[in-house]
Amino acid sequence: MKLDGKNILITGGTGSFGKAYASYILEHFDINRLIIFSRDEQKHYEQKRAFAHWSDRVHFVIGDIRDREKIMGVCRGIDIVIHSAAMKHMPMAEENPMEAVKTNILGSQNLIDACIANEVKKVVALSTDKAALPINVYGGTKLILERLFMSANSLSEAKTIFSVVRYANVFGSKGSVIPLFMKLKDTGELPITHPEMTRFSITMEEGIDLIQFALNKSLGGEVIVPIAPSYKVGDVAEAVCASCKKQVIGPRVAEKMHEILISEFEAKQTIKSDGFFIIMPEIGIKREEYVKHYQAEAFELEEYSSGKNSDFLTIEEIKKQLPR
Structure with missing residues (x-):
């Protein structure tokens, strides 16, 4: 989808992804207007200064997706919405589950x-591998978000196309273990959950490509x-500081040893196209339409698990991606 001339809203636009995606579209497209929407006033202040040379096209709006009236007004005249606002910190969600529900579920329904109501053309929501067979509050709320978007697509009478991208860990982002290891390496000791714990990994650039693919190709309702x-957590620790002592502290509450991007159940509803998997909804558009639209490739998939992956980053490959 060409973004030139479009009015775009990014919820959670002052977060790591929101800031990176905003920079990308401002650098690559002649958009009409970009609204950065989030509730963090300090991040707004810092990002507004960093984006000063785009001030004619970028508008910063402080607000919360929990505020139904506010988000209803912000969506007026918008063509495209990227929904990245969320309560993301897993331990905090475990301790405050209703707060995660208010933001990740009720806030997402407000946005939908x-x-x-405003006949936005396309909406892409960010989800997480923790939504596949969730065992924690964060993953559970993101699974409901996915279902809300699937349902919304079947109810929107094709005026608004809703889709979801399910992210792996973005390498080096605030939510990954890498910033912690980089901060602690000078102490000579790194705390690791388990050396054999595995995670999927994508770069921020690959995350942006995922959004662009969804905007260009999504039919509606798919994940x-x-x-x-x-990568193995032990290999990341070794790449950051080979000489450091590795202290095994065990997994956090409600944390998996291996993440799943596509469950065994979802694999039956999954097709492959252009280097991506597409999980089709069981309601709404027929399977045959997705297969034709995506020109799907034949493949076999039982479950897409980080522990059973055929592609692992080596220690040397991890080193090359570490922040300098």
């Missing part, structure tokens, strides 16, 4: 209603999944 390499 606003997009339908788009990247084909990504895995």
Whole structure:
């Protein structure tokens, strides 16, 4: 989809992804207007200064997706919405589950209603591998978000196309273990959950490509999944500081040893196209239409697990991706 001349809204636009995606579209497209929407006033202040040379096209709006009236107004005149606002910190969600529900579920429904009411053309929501067979509050709320978007697509009478991208860990982002290891390496000791724990990994650039693929190709109701390499937590620690002592502290509460991007159940509803997996909804558009639209490739998939992946980053490959 050409973004030139479009009015775009990014919820959670002051987060790591929101900031990176905003920079990307401002550098590559002649958009009409970009609204950065989030509730963090300090991040707004910092990002507004960093984006000063784009001030004629970028508008910063402080607000919360929990505020139905606010988000309804912000969506007026918008063509495209990228929904990245979320309560993301897993331990905090475990301790405050209703807060995660209010933001990740009720806030997302507020956004869906606003997009339908304002006839937004396309909406892409960011989800997580923790939504596949969730065992924690964060993953559970993101699974409901995915279902809300699937349902919204079947109810929007084709005026608004809703789709979801399910992310792996973005390498080096605030949510990954890498910033912690980089901060602690000078102490000579790194705390690791388990050396054999695995995670999927994508770069920020690959995350942006995932959004662009969804904007260009999404038919509506699908969950788009990247084909990504895995890494072992022990290998990341070794890449950051080979000489450091590795202290095994065990997994956090409700944390998996291996993440799943596509469950065994979802694999039956999954097709492959252009280097991505597409999980088709069981309601709404027929399977045959997705297969034809995506020109799907034949493949076999039982479950897409970081522990059973055929592609693992080596220690040397991890070193090359570490921040300098």
